Amino acid sequence: MEEPKNDLVKWGFDNRFRELALKESAEGLIPARVIGHNRHFYDVVCEKGFFSAKTSGSIRYNSVLKSDLPAVGDWVMISLRRDKSYICSILPRKSCISRRCSGNIIDEQVLSANIDIVFIVMSLDENFNLKRLQRYISVAASSKIKSVILLTKSDLCEKRAELLDEVRKVAPGKEVFAISSFDESTEKLLKSFVQHGISAVFIGSSGVGKSTLINTISGSNIRVTGEISSAVRKGRHTTSARELILLPSGGMVIDTPGMREIQNWQEEDSSGFEMILKLSQQCRFTDCRHKTEPGCAVKEAVENGILPAETLEMWHKQLEESEELRQKKAASLKILETRRSKRRKSRKDEN
Numbered sequence: 001m002e003e004p005k006n007d008l009v010k011w012g013f014d015n016r017f018r019e020l021a022l023k024e025s026a027e028g029l030i031p032a033r034v035i036g037h038n039r040h041f042y043d044v045v046c047e048k049g050f051f052s053a054k055t056s057g058s059i060r061y062n063s064v065l066k067s068d069l070p071a072v073g074d075w076v077m078i079s080l081r082r083d084k085s086y087i088c089s090i091l092p093r094k095s096c097i098s099r100r101c102s103g104n105i106i107d108e109q110v111l112s113a114n115i116d117i118v119f120i121v122m123s124l125d126e127n128f129n130l131k132r133l134q135r136y137i138s139v140a141a142s143s144k145i146k147s148v149i150l151l152t153k154s155d156l157c158e159k160r161a162e163l164l165d166e167v168r169k170v171a172p173g174k175e176v177f178a179i180s181s182f183d184e185s186t187e188k189l190l191k192s193f194v195q196h197g198i199s200a201v202f203i204g205s206s207g208v209g210k211s212t213l214i215n216t217i218s219g220s221n222i223r224v225t226g227e228i229s230s231a232v233r234k235g236r237h238t239t240s241a242r243e244l245i246l247l248p249s250g251g252m253v254i255d256t257p258g259m260r261e262i263q264n265w266q267e268e269d270s271s272g273f274e275m276i277l278k279l280s281q282q283c284r285f286t287d288c289r290h291k292t293e294p295g296c297a298v299k300e301a302v303e304n305g306i307l308p309a310e311t312l313e314m315w316h317k318q319l320e321e322s323e324e325l326r327q328k329k330a331a332s333l334k335i336l337e338t339r340r341s342k343r344r345k346s347r348k349d350e351n
């Protein structure tokens with residue numbers, strides 16, 4: 001009797017990926033989704049079940065940026081062998097959330113791939129910070145993925161209506177919810193977004209309640225959260241790896257470790273700053289930078305309390321960073337490409 005096949009559709013395998021996979025399947029490769037990653041192995045799911053796989057030599061040798069390597073959420077083509085499995089190629093991503101790794105060479109790190117919805121999580125306690133929120137919004141927006149803002153720990157907050165208002169100003173048109181992770185209504189709310197075949201990712205600082213929300217939506221304690229380990233007095237438990245989880249009710253969620261800071265990999269994105277763009281049409285000068293120019297409608301809006309000062313501050317910062325990023329990216333790419341060709345050459349010499 002043939003073994004029952006793992007239905008990849010519930011893992012998000014749609015017609016787009018099916019077509020892409022068909023093109024590559026000639027070499028005996030089969031499609032799989034990366035659902036976890038540790039230092040040496042990738043956990044993948046395919047029609048035949050769950051496996052642990054390594055990247056093939058060609059992926060390793062041909063990657064220039066970190067983003068050329070598989071990430072959680074990626075659809076990949078694997079060769080299944082009895083002893084070892086290899087990831088041989090990555091199917092083109094339909095979307096991804098990336099951040100910039102900085103250092104001397106800047107590089108793109110993909111946090112998760114093939115995502116349909118991003119939950120930006122911020123708690124209504126000391127963690128509340130509009131600038132950080134703006135940053136997350138712009139990261140999600142530049143990846144062209146729908147984002148929803150979840151303000152957690154509303155049970156601990158007395159100024160909830162006030163804070164909600166502030167967030168709405170920073171994120172006009174976005175869906176914003178003030179919730180408590182433990183409320184029954186929260187499960188329903190999350191499920192209304194994460195339906196069959198949909199992949200959602202939770203991002204936000206450490207301790208804001210991402211893993212708790214994942215437990216809530218899955219209706220079980222599959223994730224270890226801060227609370228559980230404080231009970232055994234081992235200090236706060238924080239999530240340490242990205243992992244894609246299939247929900248019993250359908251849909252998938254990715255838990256991510258809290259990030260202290262997220263820096264955008266993409267340059268210049270006006271998403272989240274729509275209000276500034278609109279206002280700037282009324283500035284006296286068409287090239288107004290909204291700094292010291294007279295007749296600036298944007299600065300006026302800040303003075304009148306229509307536009308949060310933080311938003312304008314973030315806009316200026318983003319413009320500066322964009323310019324810097326553009327220059328650094330170009331320089332880094334050169335260095336990385338040189339490295340790659342050297343590596344190729346030494347490999348040829350070896351053979």
Ligand SMILES: Nc1nc2c(ncn2[C@@H]2O[C@H](COP(=O)(O)OP(=O)(O)OP(=O)(O)O)[C@@H](O)[C@H]2O)c(=O)[nH]1
Pocket residue numbers: 152153154155156179180181182204205206207208209210211212213224225226227228237238239240256257258259
């Ligand atoms: N009062 C209250 N506490 C919450 C709520 N949501 C989460 N918590 C608590 O906040 C703490 C941290 O929650 P986690 O879910 O571990 O936070 P996290 O975002 O996954 O943190 P990292 O894994 O470090 O990124 C735990 O003690 C939770 O019980 C909430 O809505 N209200």
Ligand SMILES: [Mg+2]
Pocket residue numbers: 210211212224225238239255256257258
């Ligand atoms: Mg966590």
Ligand SMILES: [Zn+2]
Pocket residue numbers: 280283284288289290291293295296297298299
């Ligand atoms: Zn202006």
